[in-house]
Amino acid sequence: MHTVLAKDPRIHPDDLPHVRRQLVAYLRGELSVFECEHRIRGEDGDWQWVRTRGRAVMHNANGRVRRMAGTARNIDTLRELESQRQIAAEVLRNMRESVAVLDDEFHFIAANPAFSQMSGYDVDEVIGQDTAILNSDRHPPEFYQAARDAIRRQASWSGEMWQRHKDGRDFLCAMQCNAIEDPGTRQRLYMLVTSDITERRRIEQELRYLANFDPLTGLPNRTQLAERLSQAIVQARRSGGMLAVLFLDLDNFKDINDSHGHATGDRVLRAAAQRLRDVVGAQRTVARISGDEFAVVLDNLTAAEEADRCARRILDAFEAPLQLDERHEFVISPSIGISLFPDHAQVPTDLIKHADTAMYRAKRRGKRNYARYSPDMDRDSRRRTSRIAALRRAIEREELSLVYQPELHLTQGRIHSVEALLRWNSTDHGTVPPGEFIPLAEETGLIIPLGEWVLDQACRTLVAWRAAGADPALKMAVNISAVQLLRSDLPDTVARILQRHALPPGVLELELIESVLMSHAEQALRRLHVFRELGVSIAVDDFGTGYSSLSYLHRLPIDTLKIDKTFIDGVAAPDDHDDATITSTIIAMARTLGLATVAEGVETPAQLAFLQRHGCDIAQGFHISRPLPGDDCQHFLETAPARAGHWLDPAPTPA
Ligand SMILES: Nc1nc2c(ncn2[C@@H]2O[C@@H]3COP(=O)(O)O[C@H]4[C@@H](O)[C@H](n5cnc6c(=O)[nH]c(N)nc65)O[C@@H]4COP(=O)(O)O[C@H]3[C@H]2O)c(=O)[nH]1
Numbered sequence: 001m002h003t004v005l006a007k008d009p010r011i012h013p014d015d016l017p018h019v020r021r022q023l024v025a026y027l028r029g030e031l032s033v034f035e036c037e038h039r040i041r042g043e044d045g046d047w048q049w050v051r052t053r054g055r056a057v058m059h060n061a062n063g064r065v066r067r068m069a070g071t072a073r074n075i076d077t078l079r080e081l082e083s084q085r086q087i088a089a090e091v092l093r094n095m096r097e098s099v100a101v102l103d104d105e106f107h108f109i110a111a112n113p114a115f116s117q118m119s120g121y122d123v124d125e126v127i128g129q130d131t132a133i134l135n136s137d138r139h140p141p142e143f144y145q146a147a148r149d150a151i152r153r154q155a156s157w158s159g160e161m162w163q164r165h166k167d168g169r170d171f172l173c174a175m176q177c178n179a180i181e182d183p184g185t186r187q188r189l190y191m192l193v194t195s196d197i198t199e200r201r202r203i204e205q206e207l208r209y210l211a212n213f214d215p216l217t218g219l220p221n222r223t224q225l226a227e228r229l230s231q232a233i234v235q236a237r238r239s240g241g242m243l244a245v246l247f248l249d250l251d252n253f254k255d256i257n258d259s260h261g262h263a264t265g266d267r268v269l270r271a272a273a274q275r276l277r278d279v280v281g282a283q284r285t286v287a288r289i290s291g292d293e294f295a296v297v298l299d300n301l302t303a304a305e306e307a308d309r310c311a312r313r314i315l316d317a318f319e320a321p322l323q324l325d326e327r328h329e330f331v332i333s334p335s336i337g338i339s340l341f342p343d344h345a346q347v348p349t350d351l352i353k354h355a356d357t358a359m360y361r362a363k364r365r366g367k368r369n370y371a372r373y374s375p376d377m378d379r380d381s382r383r384r385t386s387r388i389a390a391l392r393r394a395i396e397r398e399e400l401s402l403v404y405q406p407e408l409h410l411t412q413g414r415i416h417s418v419e420a421l422l423r424w425n426s427t428d429h430g431t432v433p434p435g436e437f438i439p440l441a442e443e444t445g446l447i448i449p450l451g452e453w454v455l456d457q458a459c460r461t462l463v464a465w466r467a468a469g470a471d472p473a474l475k476m477a478v479n480i481s482a483v484q485l486l487r488s489d490l491p492d493t494v495a496r497i498l499q500r501h502a503l504p505p506g507v508l509e510l511e512l513i514e515s516v517l518m519s520h521a522e523q524a525l526r527r528l529h530v531f532r533e534l535g536v537s538i539a540v541d542d543f544g545t546g547y548s549s550l551s552y553l554h555r556l557p558i559d560t561l562k563i564d565k566t567f568i569d570g571v572a573a574p575d576d577h578d579d580a581t582i583t584s585t586i587i588a589m590a591r592t593l594g595l596a597t598v599a600e601g602v603e604t605p606a607q608l609a610f611l612q613r614h615g616c617d618i619a620q621g622f623h624i625s626r627p628l629p630g631d632d633c634q635h636f637l638e639t640a641p642a643r644a645g646h647w648l649d650p651a652p653t654p655a
Pocket residue numbers: 405420421422433434435438451454479480481511541542600601602603620621622623627
């Protein structure tokens with residue numbers, strides 16, 4: 001039998017040794033049955049897998065097996081199934097998705113390593129357990145029950161659900177569950193493929209948040225504003241209603257950023273956003289458009305006046321300081337522009353644009369103000385844009401010039417100083433008053449190069465006058481805007497220009513308006529000290545309008561107070577005692593602080609007499625001279641001594 005077998009050409013040569021081993025073991029009595037899986041050549045000539053089983057059925061006299069009988073069952077299909085099963089098991093083991101097999105009562109029958117990794121449970125731990133061990137509190141129990149019902153009903157189910165990790169934390173899963181049938185028992189099983197999408201969802205949410213919300217204030221951003229505005233417009237169109245967009249810009253916010261740093265600026269923005277939310281109410285959209293610009297959407301309006309009222313409420317709310325912490329608070333006001341649907345525009349972008357235009361009008365009305373859009377504002381806004389463009393080219397086109405207004409010393413009877421005032425004669429726009437182009441230059445930062453030009457030009461003129469014999473003590477006063485003081489390296493610029501013209505620093509006086517010193521106290525103070533060291537003197541312009549306190553002024557290294565024209569206007573009026581009292585008090589107060597006083601806008605002999613009587617040091621105004629071009633002013637200076645007696649009362653009666 002052994003030799004027959006060895007030569008049997010039907011058995012696959014590779015399997016022959018195995019078959020032989022099995023047979024020998026059987027013949028030796030080591031196996032009770034001969035059993036073996038091997039390949040044989042089929043009738044079609046192809047190899048087939050068979051499971052052969054057999055026993056001895058005939059022995060010879062000495063007991064050796066002579067014949068065997070048995071079966072050879074084709075197991076091609078079984079072998080294939082087994083191989084598939086092994087591949088499947090291997091695939092499952094290596095799959096990154098967690099896979100679990102459940103019985104029809106949702107108990108675990110099998111699970112792969114990815115399942116263990118995701119859930120924190122060892123495979124052995126969960127076998128036999130109900131899947132409910134993974135339920136999280138984020139869903140009510142009914143949710144899980146409903147999912148089971150759906151799986152039972154549909155045989156295939158997919159969805160997302162929160163699950164609880166063994167360590168107690170929840171994770172979000174994307175699940176796919178399919179019913180399968182156990183080929184052996186014909187029992188219904190479920191195969192559950194799960195992936196942990198917590199992180200993906202977090203990133204998605206973050207991206208969605210970033211795309212729609214401003215991370216600094218948590219308010220909707222411009223995109224989200226447009227989205228909500230579109231919805232509000234659709235709603236208003238349907239109901240025939242009205243809605244308003246309020247566009248807000250925080251006045252002088254840039255100065256806060258410049259003088260206190262961006263971190264403080266950010267805190268102010270956050271506090272302003274909160275204040276806005278508080279006034280407007282949670283049910284209405286407050287958005288941050290960019291920088292210090294915000295928008296409010298007021299829907300369901302019955303009258304345009306409601307939008308005005310809301311704007312006023314916002315302005316009132318911003319009267320109170322924004323409290324950043326126990327030590328820091330800021331007073332900041334918004335300027336507000338209003339546009340209305342359907343009156344002014346039909347689409348979000350136009351509504352926002354018109355509200356922005358109206359906001360500029362509000363700013364020009366003196367900030368802390370609101371304005372409702374009207375079509376003529378577009379013309380203004382276009383003019384503004386074209387003026388800015390023209391202003392950028394004003395220096396190179398030589399459209400700028402300075403005029404000089406003399407200031408008379410009331411006790412010495414001489415011209416003590418001249419104030420340089422900027423004029424713009426634009427080729428495109430004609431003569432534009434400083435009250436219009438200076439704010440534009442400040443808003444755009446153009447004031448920095450313009451201001452430097454003014455300083456240089458004023459010094460050049462003074463040098464020329466001095467060379468022509470002007471009083472060497474004559475001072476040149478130059479206006480400096482907040483932007484220049486806070487944002488440029490002004491002390492360096494001033495030092496450089498003085499050096500360039502070889503002028504002693506004492507002849508230069510910088511005029512700063514009072515509100516700058518008040519609202520940017522610390523940074524302004526530091527800079528003023530630098531000027532003091534440089535030897536340049538400082539005047540506080542428009543004094544009386546900014547509510548400076550005496551103790552505050554005392555801390556400042558300043559030399560002169562310029563009393564605002566609004567007070568001087570009334571000093572000689574018979575029925576205006578307030579202005580007279582304020583002016584005389586300022587003069588007296590300044591004297592105790594060792595400061596000189598200049599009265600601005602003196603137009604009449606009576607005003608001058610009042611000022612002389614009350615010991616004001618210097619007067620400036622049309623009564624003495626209008627601002628004059630350089631040559632005219634030089635002539636004025638040369639002839640002034642002869643006219644001093646004409647202005648001044650030789651023996652003023654003390655007040
Ligand atoms: N009604 C009347 N007005 C008088 C009288 N005396 C003087 N004025 C006007 O009052 C203003 C005084 O200048 P300011 O208060 O510094 O106010 C200035 C100043 O704040 C600003 N400004 C002018 N030039 C410059 C500059 O070079 N740089 C900066 N930053 N601001 C400037 O523009 C403002 C307006 O300048 P101006 O239009 O030249 O107006 C000047 C002057 O012409 C008077 O008796 N009656």
